[in-house]
Amino acid sequence: MASRLSFVAVEQRALPASPVTAIFAALLLSLLFALSGCIKESDITLEQRAHQLAGELMCPVCNGQTIDGSSAQIAVDMRLKVRDLLDEGSTNAEVRDYFVLRYGQDILAAPERSGFSLLAWIVPVIIVLGGIGIALLSIKSMRKSGLEAQPVGGISAVANQKQNDLSDYLAQVDRHLSVGSGIKSDEPNESGDAPASEKAKS
Amino acid sequence: MADLGVMALLLGLALSAYSAIGAIIGEKIGMAALVVSARRALYMTTVTAIVASGALINAFVQNDFSIAYVADHSNTLMDRAFVWVAFYAGNEGSLLYILLALSVISAISVWFAPKRLARSMPWTIAILAIIQLFYFGVLAFVASPFELLATVPLEGRGINPLLTPPGMFSHPPLLMGGLIGVTIPFAFVSGALIAGNYGDDWIDVARVSAIITWGVLGTGMLLGAWWAYTILGWGGYWAWDPIENVALMPWLVMTAFIHSIMVQKRRGMFRMWNVALLNIAFVLAQLGMFINRGGPVVSVHSFAASTLGTIFLLFMMVSLVFAFALFLWRMPQLKSDRAMESFVSREASFLINNFLFLAVMGVTLWGVLFPVFSDLARDVSVSVSAPYFDRVNGPVLLGIVVMMGIGPLLPWRKTSARSMKQWFVWPIIVGLITIGILVALGIQRPVAIFSFGVLAFVATAIGEEWWRGTAARHRSGDNWALAWWRLVNGNRPRHGGYIVHISILMLALGIIGTNFYQQRTNGSLALGESLVIDSYRIEYVDTFDSSRPDRIAQWAEMTVYQIDPDDYKQEISFAKAQGSSGFTLKDSTLRPNDELIDTIEPWHGFYIDFNMASVRSGIRSTVVEDLYVIPRDFLADGRVSLAVSINPLAWWLWVSGPFFIIGTMVALWPQAAVERRPARKRLKGESEGEL
Numbered sequence: 001m002a003s004r005l006s007f008v009a010v011e012q013r014a015l016p017a018s019p020v021t022a023i024f025a026a027l028l029l030s031l032l033f034a035l036s037g038c039i040k041e042s043d044i045t046l047e048q049r050a051h052q053l054a055g056e057l058m059c060p061v062c063n064g065q066t067i068d069g070s071s072a073q074i075a076v077d078m079r080l081k082v083r084d085l086l087d088e089g090s091t092n093a094e095v096r097d098y099f100v101l102r103y104g105q106d107i108l109a110a111p112e113r114s115g116f117s118l119l120a121w122i123v124p125v126i127i128v129l130g131g132i133g134i135a136l137l138s139i140k141s142m143r144k145s146g147l148e149a150q151p152v153g154g155i156s157a158v159a160n161q162k163q164n165d166l167s168d169y170l171a172q173v174d175r176h177l178s179v180g181s182g183i184k185s186d187e188p189n190e191s192g193d194a195p196a197s198e199k200a201k202s
Numbered sequence: 203m204a205d206l207g208v209m210a211l212l213l214g215l216a217l218s219a220y221s222a223i224g225a226i227i228g229e230k231i232g233m234a235a236l237v238v239s240a241r242r243a244l245y246m247t248t249v250t251a252i253v254a255s256g257a258l259i260n261a262f263v264q265n266d267f268s269i270a271y272v273a274d275h276s277n278t279l280m281d282r283a284f285v286w287v288a289f290y291a292g293n294e295g296s297l298l299y300i301l302l303a304l305s306v307i308s309a310i311s312v313w314f315a316p317k318r319l320a321r322s323m324p325w326t327i328a329i330l331a332i333i334q335l336f337y338f339g340v341l342a343f344v345a346s347p348f349e350l351l352a353t354v355p356l357e358g359r360g361i362n363p364l365l366t367p368p369g370m371f372s373h374p375p376l377l378m379g380g381l382i383g384v385t386i387p388f389a390f391v392s393g394a395l396i397a398g399n400y401g402d403d404w405i406d407v408a409r410v411s412a413i414i415t416w417g418v419l420g421t422g423m424l425l426g427a428w429w430a431y432t433i434l435g436w437g438g439y440w441a442w443d444p445i446e447n448v449a450l451m452p453w454l455v456m457t458a459f460i461h462s463i464m465v466q467k468r469r470g471m472f473r474m475w476n477v478a479l480l481n482i483a484f485v486l487a488q489l490g491m492f493i494n495r496g497g498p499v500v501s502v503h504s505f506a507a508s509t510l511g512t513i514f515l516l517f518m519m520v521s522l523v524f525a526f527a528l529f530l531w532r533m534p535q536l537k538s539d540r541a542m543e544s545f546v547s548r549e550a551s552f553l554i555n556n557f558l559f560l561a562v563m564g565v566t567l568w569g570v571l572f573p574v575f576s577d578l579a580r581d582v583s584v585s586v587s588a589p590y591f592d593r594v595n596g597p598v599l600l601g602i603v604v605m606m607g608i609g610p611l612l613p614w615r616k617t618s619a620r621s622m623k624q625w626f627v628w629p630i631i632v633g634l635i636t637i638g639i640l641v642a643l644g645i646q647r648p649v650a651i652f653s654f655g656v657l658a659f660v661a662t663a664i665g666e667e668w669w670r671g672t673a674a675r676h677r678s679g680d681n682w683a684l685a686w687w688r689l690v691n692g693n694r695p696r697h698g699g700y701i702v703h704i705s706i707l708m709l710a711l712g713i714i715g716t717n718f719y720q721q722r723t724n725g726s727l728a729l730g731e732s733l734v735i736d737s738y739r740i741e742y743v744d745t746f747d748s749s750r751p752d753r754i755a756q757w758a759e760m761t762v763y764q765i766d767p768d769d770y771k772q773e774i775s776f777a778k779a780q781g782s783s784g785f786t787l788k789d790s791t792l793r794p795n796d797e798l799i800d801t802i803e804p805w806h807g808f809y810i811d812f813n814m815a816s817v818r819s820g821i822r823s824t825v826v827e828d829l830y831v832i833p834r835d836f837l838a839d840g841r842v843s844l845a846v847s848i849n850p851l852a853w854w855l856w857v858s859g860p861f862f863i864i865g866t867m868v869a870l871w872p873q874a875a876v877e878r879r880p881a882r883k884r885l886k887g888e889s890e891g892e893l
Contacts, residue, residue: 046781051722058585064443064501066587069436071815071834079724087781106583110590111572116580120572124565124594131564135557139550142471142542 207257214250221331229324277358294347326393380419417866435817442591445503448490470539481525551609607660633659698869705861715851723784735784755807766795
């Protein structure tokens, strides 16, 4: 059946090599080239770095605030200390270590990426990839099962049947229209939609 | 007053218990009259909740400090308008407010429920009544706002100063209302499932109530962000604080739901999935209540902290078990009517979008719970805050924005390569050109540049669809504005959705701008001195005292000049060598190209009783960037210590709000009210957007 067009079919009918695709490719390449040039961040001041680091350190006496956001005295002192350490030439990692040594792990606003805390970082990756995987798998299984399974439920089965009939009719309408006026048939419209198609009939 | 309140609560408790039991027994033994009386009892609980709330508000109005809650959250110095805020400023009152909101929306939704849901209404009523029963019970016996004090104080403690800005009149009520509002679609769908009403009768009521709740919750969060930005004075608007996260999570799931419910409506698919989404959203809302009321994590939002954690944890567990037992029981009956036809279809893209929303939710939940987990597993406490969430959620959120451009352009069922090409060529070109221009302009940060390209892609996709639909209608004789208006009117849920998408793009623009390009400098100024950052010179010209009995407060008047960096070459290079982003100037003489552009008035107040500071930042906002001046403190020597930042594109964050609300309302506006176009025009227009 013509309507059982699948992803594979789309791939097979991939865009032909035309001037447009060539221009696209060229644009994309030049962009990648240009982007690679601006990856290094040149003029970040120490103050900027201190501000950034302040956002990564928790204020020990406030509930859930970083020292960047808090006006507690200890936060003020810690901000000055961060700046002092940077002035002395410390790296960001050294600044973080300095505070972890004195206040413990929970001074960091984000868990470390080692040991047990690595879990905090790995699980999100699993969740996201797993989520996308499940989505793709369920689309696949919904496609398969649908080919054999009969529609469920009395009334909806009838409605469904009616709609399928209409969609074939609509496909025909689409084909006719596309002969006449270029773009119309492929518009992202709700072509499988019963109420609208009834309107079209009338 | 206290007696009246207590009596109202007890009566409400009895009524909701009667309503729940009556509805169930009436349905079981087939006694219609009992069900009707259960329904009326549910209406009456609303009356009792209103009376109880009225009693509490009245106690505030009359400064009845014999009631502990009133004495704790107000005083006679307080502006009378804040009586409304004081009502929900603490644990007990906010619970009463939640009950009020729940009972009012329960009554409204039951009143307006469609007739064809009659079979499942008893169950819906029972579920609503049981949830109300829980709140009445907590309020009557565990956390009564009408608790009396043994000795009546002459003066109350006063309202929390952080709750006095105007935004507090709407942010907390909207947020709490949105969270409890998730109950309504949940109750309707669960009721239908128990009754064995598997068809799609519940789609409309679930969709409408879900969108309202979702819109209210979203608006509440935006207002909260706005409040944080203008009042809290830490220079940000979203901190990924646990309390923010627990409001965000149900919102994300509801967002997934209001998309996938359209697939069920149009294509008879995703039934099971939609029920599952509502269940998850409801349980997450309960989790929010639990974390809010004494959960195991620390938060800046400690207004409602209490010892009710266990009770709410228990209630959440019961909700979880109930929702998913019901789901598993009815799962076999929730099959889809038809199959997925292609990976490249709107329904497939909606499913992927759904999983991305759930992924953000899952990751956020993991981040919220990880400190607890770490504590239990190895007795080491860790913090999980903004840097973590930015890193892990940022990419997925960007993925969702990409899907926002792709999904709506795909037709239902399947897509041909030709239509793909037709629809995606322009968005991709514009996206790439945007990236190219930004790179050519020498803008830094590849991730942000790529994100801007994505935004341009999505904006073009929406624009293209509007353009084509409008042009087609324009050809059939309407003028441009009318043609667009009719296009939108022709399919409100869809075009309302586009307006919301545009608001999300604006929000994203602001988020990217402020996250990647913010500049910040610190300094302290005496009168007459100036601070220079980027192309701004801020001069401290005057100060005046606005202290009141409860606070020490001061305004600073500052004039803002636009400068020409060439005038300041020496100072700039000196500051650079020092590692500073800005510098101060001792003398007030202006340089040749300094141009006065604005006056800002940052304010700093210290509330003695609360030992708490509150600030109002001085903000000069433009479309391009905000100059944002936080008065950290007025020092004893007359200087004011400042944190000044430049927040690029922050303006867009707040403009998105009205678009979000308008789009939501357009999507909700009843389709029946659509004006009928003459048949002649319809024939021509039909093959375009509406079909």
